[in-house]
Amino acid sequence: MIEFSNVSKQYPTGQLALYNVNLSMKAGEMAFLTGHSGAGKSTLLKLIAMLERPTQGEIIINGSAVNSIKNKHIPPFRRQIGMIFQNHHLLLDRTIFDNVALPLKITGLHHRDIRRRVHAALDKVSLLNKQKENPMMLSAGEQQRVGIARAVVNKPTIILADEPTGNLDPELAQDIMYTFRQFNELGATVLIASHDHGLIEHMQARTIVLQKIDN
Amino acid sequence: MSEHNSINPVSTSARKANTKNLQKSFMASWWAHVRAALGFSLKRLWFNPLSTWITLAAIAIALSLPTGLHLFLKNLQTLTDDHRQIPTVSLFLKKNITEQQAKDRAVLLTELNGIERVIFVSKENAFKKMSALIGFEESDLKALYGDETPLPHVLVVTPDLSLTGQMDGTIKDLTKKLRSYPEVESVQADIEWVKRLGDIISFAQRMGLVVWVLLLLTVLLVVGNTIRLDIENRKEEIDVTRFIGATRSYIRRPFLFGGLWYGLFGGIISLVIVHFSLLFLIPPIRKLSESYGSHFTLTGLDFSMTFYILLISSFLGIVGAWIAVERHLRKNEVVL
Ligand SMILES: Nc1ncnc2c1ncn2[C@@H]1O[C@H](COP(=O)(O)OP(=O)(O)O)[C@@H](O)[C@H]1O
Ligand SMILES: [Mg+2]
Numbered sequence: 179m180i181e182f183s184n185v186s187k188q189y190p191t192g193q194l195a196l197y198n199v200n201l202s203m204k205a206g207e208m209a210f211l212t213g214h215s216g217a218g219k220s221t222l223l224k225l226i227a228m229l230e231r232p233t234q235g236e237i238i239i240n241g242s243a244v245n246s247i248k249n250k251h252i253p254p255f256r257r258q259i260g261m262i263f264q265n266h267h268l269l270l271d272r273t274i275f276d277n278v279a280l281p282l283k284i285t286g287l288h289h290r291d292i293r294r295r296v297h298a299a300l301d302k303v304s305l306l307n308k309q310k311e312n313p314m315m316l317s318a319g320e321q322q323r324v325g326i327a328r329a330v331v332n333k334p335t336i337i338l339a340d341e342p343t344g345n346l347d348p349e350l351a352q353d354i355m356y357t358f359r360q361f362n363e364l365g366a367t368v369l370i371a372s373h374d375h376g377l378i379e380h381m382q383a384r385t386i387v388l389q390k391i392d393n
Numbered sequence: 394m395s396e397h398n399s400i401n402p403v404s405t406s407a408r409k410a411n412t413k414n415l416q417k418s419f420m421a422s423w424w425a426h427v428r429a430a431l432g433f434s435l436k437r438l439w440f441n442p443l444s445t446w447i448t449l450a451a452i453a454i455a456l457s458l459p460t461g462l463h464l465f466l467k468n469l470q471t472l473t474d475d476h477r478q479i480p481t482v483s484l485f486l487k488k489n490i491t492e493q494q495a496k497d498r499a500v501l502l503t504e505l506n507g508i509e510r511v512i513f514v515s516k517e518n519a520f521k522k523m524s525a526l527i528g529f530e531e532s533d534l535k536a537l538y539g540d541e542t543p544l545p546h547v548l549v550v551t552p553d554l555s556l557t558g559q560m561d562g563t564i565k566d567l568t569k570k571l572r573s574y575p576e577v578e579s580v581q582a583d584i585e586w587v588k589r590l591g592d593i594i595s596f597a598q599r600m601g602l603v604v605w606v607l608l609l610l611t612v613l614l615v616v617g618n619t620i621r622l623d624i625e626n627r628k629e630e631i632d633v634t635r636f637i638g639a640t641r642s643y644i645r646r647p648f649l650f651g652g653l654w655y656g657l658f659g660g661i662i663s664l665v666i667v668h669f670s671l672l673f674l675i676p677p678i679r680k681l682s683e684s685y686g687s688h689f690t691l692t693g694l695d696f697s698m699t700f701y702i703l704l705i706s707s708f709l710g711i712v713g714a715w716i717a718v719e720r721h722l723r724k725n726e727v728v729l
Contacts, residue, residue, distance in 0.1 A: 227636070229636065229727060229728075229729055253635075253638045253639060253640045253641075254638065255638075256635075256636060256637065256638035257637070257638035261636070263729060267629070267633050267729055269629070269630050269633060271630070280633070280634065280637055281637045281638065283426075283429075284634065284637060284638060284639040284640070284643050285638075286419070286422040286423065286426060287422070288418070288421075288422060288425075289425065328637075
């Protein structure tokens with residue numbers, strides 16, 4: 179469950195990215211977040227993942243108010259969220275397998291289970307044959323898919339994606355969207371920022387529109 | 394209530410077994426983590442061999458200075474511990490005292506408290522020793538002085554320092570007492586240089602302490618700074634790992650092991666440096682000690698000292714890394 183009440187975000191530079199946002203998503207819901215470039219889509223997702231803090235208002239994620247989460251509870255909080263970034267943020271000094279395995283390694287899962295789940299996640303994004311390669315040897319689209327595999331490998335309850343299909347050809351973009359729908363059908367709450375209107379229409383899911391504010 | 398009683402023992406023991414299993418698997422996965430982090434940090438050390446070697450050299454040099462000083466002091470101390478070097482008090486007897494009288498006095502003195510042993514040196518023996526010392530044939534010297542040697546009989550008294558341990562006061566009292574005997578012409582306590590050496594050693598020990606503190610601090614700073622640079626280089630990795638939900642201790646661990654490796658390897662290299670310096674110093678020292686007629690030999694580092702140095706350097710490596718990581722985590726939010 180995701181709930182925003184009167185949330186504003188002003189960056190230290192003075193840039194007001196979000197103003198008075200109210201939003202409510204039920205657990206297990208799937209929605210698209212749209213709006214012009216600079217409307218604050220990325221900022222909104224970052225607020226949910228606690229990568230940024232709101233300057234005003236209250237955000238409640240899975241029952242806990244993010245403003246009151248203590249430092250030591252941040253790691254477990256973040257484990258229930260899987261996020262796919264515009265810029266994939268893969269670690270270039272290790273293989274695809276190790277990148278996808280990272281969220282499982284930090285939870286201390288057994289090697290055997292790690293391998294099983296990483297293989298399953300890579301299979302979902304059709305990259306099982308590239309698991310031993312370095313992220314730098316992949317195309318932009320493939321890197322994006324590795325990011326998706328890493329985000330979903332530990333079965334988060336919330337999946338956030340920031341323009342996940344930006345670098346993909348239409349067919350692959352569609353595939354990726356169906357993959358998100360599958361995760362949604364398995365019970366995850368999915369919020370995808372995108373400005374690909376055709377694709378959003380095709381997916382027939384709830385759409386949240388952010389208006390750009392001038393200031 | 395009573396119905397449940399029959400079930401309870403079973404479920405409790407089942408739960409117990411379950412917790413035990415959980416603990417066991419927790420330990421196993423913890424150990425797997427630690428092993429992975431150890432190996433990874435060891436490999437990581439050689440990603441940038443030049444900077445690693447420079448860090449290790451700085452640590453090793455910083456450590457080898459106080460270690461070398463420690464060895465120097467230890468060897469200086471064995472010099473004074475040497476039994477032949479214990480301060481002695483020489484009693485020069487009056488000219489008219491016969492050999493028999495001198496020997497009797499020697500026996501009486503031996504009975505006294507605080508005296509370990511008394512050696513009688515006859516005037517003839519003393520004469521022989523003197524001629525040997527100045528390099529004259531005894532006969533030549535005799536010709537010079539005539540039959541009557543110019544030397545008196547001497548009693549060489551070795552005080553028992555273990556009784557009081559306080560060498561300064563004891564020897565003064567003893568000298569005073571010995572001087573009061575009628576047979577004694579004069580007393581000479583051969584104590585000054587031992588005292589002086591003791592003073593030098595205690596001064597050097599203090600200086601050593603200062604050197605230890607300063608150079609251990611250097612090790613801490615060197616490791617801390619190296620790990621800080623390492624953290625800067627791996628900022629992206631740290632942020633991604635933090636974002637994915639890693640705990641502080643998970644993020645800290647590879648860096649702590651990095652610090653451990655720096656400290657340990659730096660310590661080992663410092664031991665090698667000290668050892669080779671010692672080998673380098675042995676020939677001149679042997680020559681020097683031979684010219685003094687002493688069989689002084691250099692002592693190297695013993696096992697416990699080696700162990701302590703490695704322990705301290707590893708510990709400092711970990712502490713330096715800890716400080717660097719904590720500072721980073723406290724100061725920096727995750728930026729992605
Ligand atoms: N870290 C930042 N510091 C300052 N301003 C920022 C930062 N991130 C985004 N902004 C600004 O906030 C506004 C919203 O940006 P963003 O959330 O990235 O929009 P979108 O993802 O919809 O394009 C923009 O005007 C952008 O310039
Ligand atoms: Mg954006």
